[in-house]
Amino acid sequence: MADHQRIHPDPVQPMNDLESHQKPTAPLVPRGSSKSDNANVVEPFPPHHRTIPVQYSKPPKKRGCCCRFMCWTLSLLVLLVISLGILAAIVYFGFDPKQPRYSVDGMTVTRFSLDNDTTLYAQFNVNITARNPNTKIGIYYEGGSKLTVLYRGTNLCEGSLPKFYQGHKNTTVLDVALTGQTRAATGVMNSLLAQQQTGTVPLVIRARVPVRIKLGKLKLPKWKPVVRCRLNVNGLSADNVIRIRDSSCSFKFKI
Numbered sequence: 103m104a105d106h107q108r109i110h111p112d113p114v115q116p117m118n119d120l121e122s123h124q125k126p127t128a129p130l131v132p133r134g135s136s137k138s139d140n141a142n143v144v145e146p147f148p149p150h151h152r153t154i155p156v157q158y159s160k161p162p163k164k165r166g167c168c169c170r171f172m173c174w175t176l177s178l179l180v181l182l183v184i185s186l187g188i189l190a191a192i193v194y195f196g197f198d199p200k201q202p203r204y205s206v207d208g209m210t211v212t213r214f215s216l217d218n219d220t221t222l223y224a225q226f227n228v229n230i231t232a233r234n235p236n237t238k239i240g241i242y243y244e245g246g247s248k249l250t251v252l253y254r255g256t257n258l259c260e261g262s263l264p265k266f267y268q269g270h271k272n273t274t275v276l277d278v279a280l281t282g283q284t285r286a287a288t289g290v291m292n293s294l295l296a297q298q299q300t301g302t303v304p305l306v307i308r309a310r311v312p313v314r315i316k317l318g319k320l321k322l323p324k325w326k327p328v329v330r331c332r333l334n335v336n337g338l339s340a341d342n343v344i345r346i347r348d349s350s351c352s353f354k355f356k357i
Contacts, residue, residue, distance in 0.1 A: 197239055202233060204329050206229070206307060206349050210344060213225040213340055214338050223283055227278070229276070236270060236271070241314075244312040245312070247263040247312065250307070301336055304333075305334070306333075308328070325355055330354075333348065334348055
């Protein structure tokens with residue numbers, strides 16, 4: 103009889119021993135963490151943050167130059183005002199300035215007629231008296247003056263004053279010739295004839311004269327005064343004596 107062979111199973115090892123002999127096939131460190139060299143402590147990686155660029159504000163502009171410029175400008179303006187005030191005081195107290203006076207003393211009409219094409223032709227001669235009441239100030243009347251006679255805003259004729267020098271305390275009588283043409287003047291002529299029936303015709307004589315003032319030996323720059331005279335006459339008939347009923351003149355300086 104053949105010997106029966108006994109098969110003895112291998113002894114079963116405990117579970118703890120199996121686990122100790124099995125080597126891990128993957129690291130036991132969770133993803134996103136690291137293992138410290140000094141200790142078996144697993145530290146997680148810091149979360150990923152998006153980098154935002156830092157924007158620096160521009161430094162404020164320096165205002166030192168602007169402030170310095172404004173201070174200089176204001177100082178110059180103050181100095182200019184003070185200088186003008188001192189000059190005005192010297193002129194006022196040293197020369198005692200007075201405005202010149204003007205008057206219209208006479209007027210003659212050599213032509214005043216309406217032509218067939220409704221054009222009004224006028225020729226006047228006006229006597230003007232200019233008085234300089236100043237004792238230390240002279241007046242140079244320069245060229246380029248303009249003298250105009252108006253009736254209710256309409257120019258009737260124009261002329262110019264002569265060029266002359268008027269000394270201290272001087273009175274000068276001027277005879278100025280004026281001529282003019284006014285087109286489409288039927289309405290103006292009818293208004294003048296109607297006004298003439300009342301015995302009073304209002305007129306305005308306006309003069310723009312460039313002058314230079316002489317203070318002692320000093321001649322100031324050219325100024326442009328405006329003289330305006332309002333007068334009422336009895337009529338504007340040609341070759342008749344024109345009587346001035348009343349008149350008044352004003353004088354204004356314009357630099």
